[in-house]
Amino acid sequence: ARYQNELAGVDTELLAERFYYQALSVAPQIGMPFNQLGTLAGSKYYNVEATYCYLRCIQAEVSFEGALGNLQRLYEKAAKMYQQLRKGEGRRLSPSKKRGKDIKRLLVSFMYLQSLLQPKSR
16 A cells, blocks of 8 residues: 555555554554554654654564664754754744744754664674
8 A cells, every 4th residue: 555655645544554563453462563564654754753662663573673773864854954943043934934944953952862862882
């Protein structure tokens, strides 16, 4: 269902997500479904959801090797976004835009901190 979504343009994302959660209910020790859920999550919530999925995959009893590379790419994106946010801190914004910017700053800063706390020797 996920590949149908990507290749054929058919909106099957929810169906794919359901199948991956069913796979986890059958074999919770296998991390591959978490990797796929991370891929489905995409960049939602500034990659926080995908990061959670990739971390769960890596910590599973039977992890998936590709999750580590996926996680590293997200951390690199977080570092870039964090630096960009720091450059634009001095601007004045309306209250509604400030709230959105504050949420983005919180999530991107969280991701950047998470990347700094990860062991380097994996």
